[in-house]
Amino acid sequence: MREGWRRLLWPRLARALVSPPLTDAPPVPPEELVQALMARLEAAAQARLGRSLAIRQVDAGSCNGCELEISAMQNVVYDLERFGLRFVASPRHADVLLVTGPLTRNMREALLRTAECTPEPKWVVAAGDCAVDGGIFKGSYAVEGGIEAALPVDLLIPGCPPTPAQLLEGMLALLEAQGGG
Amino acid sequence: MSEVLLRLVRHGQEQGCRPHQRHLLDRGQWAALIAAIGEDEGVALLGLWADPAQVHAALMAGEAILIASCAVPEGRYAALSPARPGAVRFERMIRDLWGHVAEGGLDQRPWLDHGRWPLTGPLAARPAPHAMPPPQPVFLPVEGEGIHQIPVGPVHAGVIEPGHFRFHVQGEAVVRLEARLGYLHKGHIGLMLGKSAQVAARFAARLSGDSTVAHGWAFAQAVEAALGLEPPPRALALRALMAELERLHNHLNDWGAICNDAGFAWLHARAGALREAVLRAAAIAFGHRLMMDRVMPGGVTDDLMPAGAAAIGAALDAVAAELPRLGAVCDSHASLADRMVGTGVIAPSLVHAFAAGGVTGRASGRGFDARHRPGYPPYVPTEPAVLEAGDVDARARLRMTEMEGSVRLARGLIEALPPGELTLPLPQRGGEGLGLVEGFRGECLHWVALDEGGLVRAVFPRDPSWLLWPLLEAAIEGNILADFPLINKSINASYSGVDL
Numbered sequence A: 001m002r003e004g005w006r007r008l009l010w011p012r013l014a015r016a017l018v019s020p021p022l023t024d025a026p027p028v029p030p031e032e033l034v035q036a037l038m039a040r041l042e043a044a045a046q047a048r049l050g051r052s053l054a055i056r057q058v059d060a061g062s063c064n065g066c067e068l069e070i071s072a073m074q075n076v077v078y079d080l081e082r083f084g085l086r087f088v089a090s091p092r093h094a095d096v097l098l099v100t101g102p103l104t105r106n107m108r109e110a111l112l113r114t115a116e117c118t119p120e121p122k123w124v125v126a127a128g129d130c131a132v133d134g135g136i137f138k139g140s141y142a143v144e145g146g147i148e149a150a151l152p153v154d155l156l157i158p159g160c161p162p163t164p165a166q167l168l169e170g171m172l173a174l175l176e177a178q179g180g181g
Numbered sequence B: 001m002s003e004v005l006l007r008l009v010r011h012g013q014e015q016g017c018r019p020h021q022r023h024l025l026d027r028g029q030w031a032a033l034i035a036a037i038g039e040d041e042g043v044a045l046l047g048l049w050a051d052p053a054q055v056h057a058a059l060m061a062g063e064a065i066l067i068a069s070c071a072v073p074e075g076r077y078a079a080l081s082p083a084r085p086g087a088v089r090f091e092r093m094i095r096d097l098w099g100h101v102a103e104g105g106l107d108q109r110p111w112l113d114h115g116r117w118p119l120t121g122p123l124a125a126r127p128a129p130h131a132m133p134p135p136q137p138v139f140l141p142v143e144g145e146g147i148h149q150i151p152v153g154p155v156h157a158g159v160i161e162p163g164h165f166r167f168h169v170q171g172e173a174v175v176r177l178e179a180r181l182g183y184l185h186k187g188h189i190g191l192m193l194g195k196s197a198q199v200a201a202r203f204a205a206r207l208s209g210d211s212t213v214a215h216g217w218a219f220a221q222a223v224e225a226a227l228g229l230e231p232p233p234r235a236l237a238l239r240a241l242m243a244e245l246e247r248l249h250n251h252l253n254d255w256g257a258i259c260n261d262a263g264f265a266w267l268h269a270r271a272g273a274l275r276e277a278v279l280r281a282a283a284i285a286f287g288h289r290l291m292m293d294r295v296m297p298g299g300v301t302d303d304l305m306p307a308g309a310a311a312i313g314a315a316l317d318a319v320a321a322e323l324p325r326l327g328a329v330c331d332s333h334a335s336l337a338d339r340m341v342g343t344g345v346i347a348p349s350l351v352h353a354f355a356a357g358g359v360t361g362r363a364s365g366r367g368f369d370a371r372h373r374p375g376y377p378p379y380v381p382t383e384p385a386v387l388e389a390g391d392v393d394a395r396a397r398l399r400m401t402e403m404e405g406s407v408r409l410a411r412g413l414i415e416a417l418p419p420g421e422l423t424l425p426l427p428q429r430g431g432e433g434l435g436l437v438e439g440f441r442g443e444c445l446h447w448v449a450l451d452e453g454g455l456v457r458a459v460f461p462r463d464p465s466w467l468l469w470p471l472l473e474a475a476i477e478g479n480i481l482a483d484f485p486l487i488n489k490s491i492n493a494s495y496s497g498v499d500l
């Protein structure tokens, strides 16, 4: 067993140290978006959160397509932790609620409770067409039709699902906005 | 024995469902059918659903797949759950959506209806308004010394779908787990009714985003069967190519996540990089990373883009080159084996009783793969790989084997893409069809009835997870609570897929 481990893992790890990283260059968030978010931050007179954000993801009715792309942001190619962005397990540790789905009636209370547990100041991001306005599920008896039906939303990231690059761009815009204010 | 059952069902009136017939039974025949199912372990209940007037059961006996239906004149029908416990959640769902009560059913608690919709029986002929406060959910009791409950969810610690898990534990060991789902209920079926097949297909593609190709294909297959259409060979080959890429990226995801939950982040990182390569190739080839809305009833929307074949080929080469090495690293770590071998065992008798498909069924000895049986073009039927151990390790190993299979199939499909049309126009007429397509977690089953104008009159999309969720509860029993994430990941049932 030890032999196999040496044979297979060590050389690969060593090679990884000298080969170029798999990670992509960071996306640049559009200036207007950053300005708009900065204005929002000031309007709300929120204290700055610093150059790091803890993200709590909440699925409020997604088809799980959005979750796949949010998870992909954590892979080595997008590597969101290099920007000081990380996912946390509890809303009590979070600066950002990253919410997906058309907001089903069955998830409304859970989302509100999660938001209540999240300390201020916080950002609420609605990711995916469903979260923006209910998307394809608009008008169903079972959905509220977007996250804004329950919570004030700071940033909308449309797409079905948004790509990891688009999601990352949105997260970086939040960082820029609070860093430059 | 199956003979008796087939004869029983075939006594009913044929309803014209293709390619698998649907028979309408009277109450006496329905009761006889349930009795026959109770005596024949070889009969698999693939699904149970309803429309405002009837309930429908999809059954598989030997090679035969058929649907048995029964009218529900006073909103009541004889329950199947005493004969097949897998029917329990379907019966609860039918009551919540259509209001039909399963007489003699083992569990009458609500399932999808949490008491938060503005109406009850939203799909019934006459839904009733609802204004009561939501009731407290009731969980099955557990008695014994030192037992305590741990409620988890609906919001979980990671980036996962919502659901509530009620654990009863004694010390570290889980005595009983009960899942309460339904949080993601979006009203899929209601939204599909009255739509054209093309519009309804967009909902089928969003039943469970990770299986968008498989569900899209199964729905398209049902529509095409209903209309008696045969999609062009090029469309079928492109569908299969997308389906194999989907299987590959999901298996990479699950395999990496299993290793991660067992404590080995490096394998997860490598698998994640390979998966990203597959998704990027899919985006180049089909214009969408998850290949959503590319399968449409009648064919596919787009051809492979010019750079697509090379991009997919390169991604497949990368996966094929690295997979065996990742497998070897995994195998050479006793600490990983320690977490995975013998953990979360599902007995073969259970996967047969619940007709569990996919990796979960095949890792416990049930060799069912819809590509093989009933089979559908362009696949050449091949016996699926099967293991017997039924633990986390067996499920992870089968994923590895199936990834190799998908690479092989995808390469073959690209090499021999038939020329010709991409799609056929849909005739405007009625019909009824059943589609069955093997997704990465098992067979996706779609039933659709179109009215004379070609609009959806009745529909049911059945995600394979219906048959997997009950087994998670069995797999965790007697295991330590800390192994739950690992066991859950090794099955990876979809929440959205069953919440409808």
Ligand code: SF4
Pocket: A061, A062, A063, A064, A065, A066, A100, A101, A127, A128, A129, A130, A131, A135, A136, A159, A160, A161, A162, B206, B209
């Ligand atoms: S936006 Fe699209 S991918 Fe995201 S949850 Fe909605 S349907 Fe699924």
